[in-house]
Amino acid sequence: MSGSASVGRFAHANAARMIDYWLGGIHYLPVDVEAAKEYEAAYGDFRGIFRVLRAYIGRAARAIRAEGIDQLLVFGAGLPTSGNVHEAVPDARVLYTDVDPINIAMGQRILAGQPNVGYAYCDASDLTTLDRAPVERVLGPIRRLGIVFVGVAAFIADDKLAATFASLYDLAPVGSLMALDFDSEMCRRYPRIVELLEAPGLRFHMRAPEAIRPLLGPWRLTSEGITPVGAWRNRGEDADYPPFMYGCMVRRPGDEEG
Numbered sequence: 144m145s146g147s148a149s150v151g152r153f154a155h156a157n158a159a160r161m162i163d164y165w166l167g168g169i170h171y172l173p174v175d176v177e178a179a180k181e182y183e184a185a186y187g188d189f190r191g192i193f194r195v196l197r198a199y200i201g202r203a204a205r206a207i208r209a210e211g212i213d214q215l216l217v218f219g220a221g222l223p224t225s226g227n228v229h230e231a232v233p234d235a236r237v238l239y240t241d242v243d244p245i246n247i248a249m250g251q252r253i254l255a256g257q258p259n260v261g262y263a264y265c266d267a268s269d270l271t272t273l274d275r276a277p278v279e280r281v282l283g284p285i286r287r288l289g290i291v292f293v294g295v296a297a298f299i300a301d302d303k304l305a306a307t308f309a310s311l312y313d314l315a316p317v318g319s320l321m322a323l324d325f326d327s328e329m330c331r332r333y334p335r336i337v338e339l340l341e342a343p344g345l346r347f348h349m350r351a352p353e354a355i356r357p358l359l360g361p362w363r364l365t366s367e368g369i370t371p372v373g374a375w376r377n378r379g380e381d382a383d384y385p386p387f388m389y390g391c392m393v394r395r396p397g398d399e400e401g
């Protein structure tokens with residue numbers, strides 16, 4: 144589904160705008176609501192799934208910021224609302240990227256007038272599609288980078304995903320951190336969800352934790368390892384939410400440590 148941003152059988156709906164709907168936002172289209180209701184018929188608590196995922200994004204972004212990193216690059220960003228990265232770390236520079244032109248236009252409009260935050264095109268399965276100009280304008284010269292790669296791995300096949308993580312490793316200065324998530328095989332318990340996600344010719348990639356590790360290449364996992372996103376650095380609310388997604392944080396070690 145690389146380069147495409149539709150949601151399975153709903154050619155014009157987009158997961159990012161459906162998430163905004165589920166999170167109580169105002170930036171979605173009628174086609175997104177129609178698709179969201181079909182998904183809710185298959186599993187009643189999509190609001191919960193994405194409440195938990197958005198909270199993970201917030202904890203991960205704050206953990207990155209707490210390590211002194213103030214430049215964050217976000218892939219498959221969705222809409223910059225409802226606790227997305229720049230709201231979680233308001234004193235950082237944040238560049239959001241996505242492939243969906245409507246999300247990008249909406250995002251640019253939502254962020255207008257905020258000099259330290261921007262929104263640009265990038266296909267997360269091909270980093271050559273990221274323009275240098277917005278990176279330089281919004282992030283400035285890169286020192287250590289925080290990368291947020293959440294909600295997008297499911298749309299990318301293993302070989303391309305491993306190649307993307309390798310390219311990000313080459314791009315990221317030593318000490319950079321990347322937060323990731325992967326859809327688990329939990330969805331298979333709800334065959335209708337998989338049916339909705341996989342339109343003919345499209346694959347939705349669900350991965351077990353042991354399938355994630357080999358994709359990370361030389362990136363080094365932090366001590367939390369790979370956990371359900373609700374449990375990542377969280378013992379409070381939603382820590383035991385059903386594991387629809389796994390998350391982890393990885394660090395770019397020094398070359399002598401690598």
Ligand SMILES: C[S@@+](CC[C@H](N)C(=O)[O-])C[C@H]1O[C@@H](n2cnc3c(N)ncnc32)[C@H](O)[C@@H]1O
Nearest residue numbers: 146148158159219220221242243266267293294
């Ligand atoms: C499930 S939403 C996740 C949004 C946000 N990251 C979150 O977790 O709430 C997936 C997003 O990835 C985007 N997307 C899908 N394939 C992509 C690709 N190859 N490169 C970049 N973005 C992609 C979609 O347009 C959509 O905005």
